[in-house]
């Protein structure tokens with residue numbers, strides 16, 4: 001039986017004991033941007049954050065894309081979230097290829113070149129790329145400055161988080177020096 005068929009059967013059984021209060025308005029306290037990697041599926045449990053308290057936004061490579069900002073607009077400006085965690089991880093699939101190599105790989109699989117997506121967000125250094133995602137979100141004019149944004153790397157071997165939040169003041173200083 002396919003997993004989807006199994007899931008449908010399980011749902012019919014589980015729905016008999018469903019808690020209808022789940023239909024009430026959500027009230028998340030935090031938004032977490034992380035990778036879609038299945039090894040991170042228990043991240044909330046490891047961080048001791050209740051599922052109801054977190055908007056979890058996931059894509060491969062933990063990329064702060066325009067679509068992630070779209071989701072955050074709802075978290076922040078509709079639901080009142082005031083803390084954002086960006087959680088990259090060790091051993092991500094996005095480290096395997098360069099942008100060009102990945103495009104070549106897809107081309108080999110599909111036999112055609114297309115115009116979209118124009119970026120895959122491949123990277124080599126998870127600490128650096130996670131810092132970049134924090135800075136991209138931090139600099140977004142629709143994310144208020146009182147919203148805390150912190151970056152972390154989750155080590156799949158040790159199960160520990162390391163904080164990599166860049167010092168924004170320093171980055172802004174450098175930007176200012178370059179501008180003047």
Ligand SMILES: [Zn+2]
Nearest residue numbers: 035037061092
């Ligand atoms: Zn990943």
